Amino acid sequence: MEKVWDSGRRMSRSIGRGMGVETWGVDEAFLQGGGGGGSRRGSRGRADDDEEALRWAAIERLPTYSRMRTSILQAEAAAAAAASPTDGAAEGKQQYKEVDVRKLAVGERQEFIERVFRVAEEDNQRFLRKLRDRIDRVGIELPTVEVRFERLTVQARCHVGSRALPTLLNAARNIAEGALGLLGVRLGRQATLTILKDISGAVRPSRMTLLLGPPSSGKTTLLLALAGKLDPSLARGGEVAYNGFPLDEFVPQKTAAYISQTDVHVGEMTVKETLDFSARCQGVGTKYDLLTELARREKEAGIRPEPEVDLFMKATSMEGVESSLQTDYTLRILGLDICADTIVGDQMQRGISGGQKKRVTTER
Structure with missing residues (x-):
C-alpha cells in the first residue's frame, strides 16, 4: 500500500x-x-x-x-x-x-x-x-491516466440446462454442493462459459471512448474488469494496467x-x-x-x-x-x-x- x-x-x-x-x-x-x-x-x-x-x-x-x-x-x-x-x-x-x-x-x-x-x-x-x-x-x-488491457480473457463456471433454472430444488442443491466443495467433493457438473476472449485495447486520456456491442456480448464484463470490480468467482486472464501499473500495484477506485x-x-x-x-x-x-x-x-x-x-x-x-x-x-x-x-x-x-x-x- x-x-x-x-x-x-x-x-x-x-x-x-x-x-x-x-x-x-x-x-x-x-x-x-x-x-x-x-x-x-x-x-x-x-x-x-x-x-x-x-x-x-x-x-x-x-x-x-x-x-x-x-x-x-x-x-x-x-x-x-x-x-x-x-x-x-x-x-x-x-x-x-x-x-x-x-x-x-x-x-x-x-x-x-x-x-x-x-x-x-x-x-x-x-x-x-x-x-x-x-x-x-x-x-x-x-x-x-491511460488504461491498457492485453489478451484479456474472462471465463465463468456455471450450470446449464434445467440445472441452471432458479428453482427451490436447484437452490438447495447449490448450497449442498457448495458445502461439499469446501471439503473437496465435486458432485455437480459445470460448464465453462467464455465471456471475453483475448481482448486487447487502450483507453487514452482526454478522449471519449464509445463501447458498442450486441446484448450479452460482454460489454459490462469488460467495464467491470477495467474498473477492478470483476466478480471474484470469475476466472480472469491477461493484464489490465493503469499508466503501466498492473491492478495489484494500483488502486483503480481512486481513478x-x-x-x-x-x-x-x-x-x-x-x-x-x-x-x-x-x-x-x-x-x-x-x-x-x-x-x-x-x-x-x-x-x-x-x-x-x-x-x-x-x-x-x-x-x-x-x-x-x-x-x-x-x-x-x-x-x-x-x-x-x-x-x-x-x-x-x-x-x-x-x-x-x-x-x-x-x-x-x-x-x-
Whole structure:
C-alpha cells in the first residue's frame, strides 16, 4: 500500500517546472458614444477595476492558510438600480467583497450559479475553458491516466440446462454442493462459459471512448474488469494496467468509477442531500495541493485570476463543508436544480422520475 500511495502522490504532483512570464493586464475599455454616457461608463469600469484590485491586494497580504480560503464574490448592484431607476450611476455597477469560501450562504451560492451559468451547456463549456486556461497559464501539467488491457480473457463456471433454472430444488442443491466443495467433493457438473476472449485495447486520456456491442456480448464484463470490480468467482486472464501499473500495484477506485444500471439510493434523502453526502464521502482528492501550487505560481508571476474562477476553485477544494458549491454546480449542470429538494424515492414512496434518478446515480 505504501508503494501505491507514493506512486499516486507522484502522479498528482507531476507538475511541469516551466512557468510563463505573463503579467496581468487590465484593458481600459471606453465606449465610443455621443454625450457623456460613454465617459460615465468608462469611469465606472475603471472604478470597478480599482475596487477589484484593492480586494486582491488585501487577499495577497493574508497568510497562505487564510488566502486559500478567501476569495472575492462579485455581484451586480441590482438592488441599488431598482431602488433608484433614474440614477444611471447605479446601473450595472459591480460589488466586490471578500468572503470565506467555507462559509458561503445559500443565497450567495445560488446567486453565483445563476450569474455564471445562465445557460447551462454554453456557459459551462466556457467556464471549463477558463479553468483550464488558468492552469495552463502558469505551466502546470495535470496528471493523466491511460488504461491498457492485453489478451484479456474472462471465463465463468456455471450450470446449464434445467440445472441452471432458479428453482427451490436447484437452490438447495447449490448450497449442498457448495458445502461439499469446501471439503473437496465435486458432485455437480459445470460448464465453462467464455465471456471475453483475448481482448486487447487502450483507453487514452482526454478522449471519449464509445463501447458498442450486441446484448450479452460482454460489454459490462469488460467495464467491470477495467474498473477492478470483476466478480471474484470469475476466472480472469491477461493484464489490465493503469499508466503501466498492473491492478495489484494500483488502486483503480481512486481513478475509475463504474456506474451500475441499478439505481441504489436512500429513498428518504433529497437529491441535494444525496449529492452532498456523496461529495463528503469522496473528498476533494488533490485539488487543494493543486490550488496551493497554482496560487504560488500566480503570485510569483504577478497574475491575477478572474474572481469567478478563483472562487469556484477554492470553494470546491475545501474539505468538511456540509453543503458545498460543487453540489449547486452539479445540480445546475445536470438539470436537477428543479428537483433538488425532492426525495429520491423508492418502490414504496414516490420521488423523482427515472431519468432524474439515473442522473443522480451517474454523478454519485
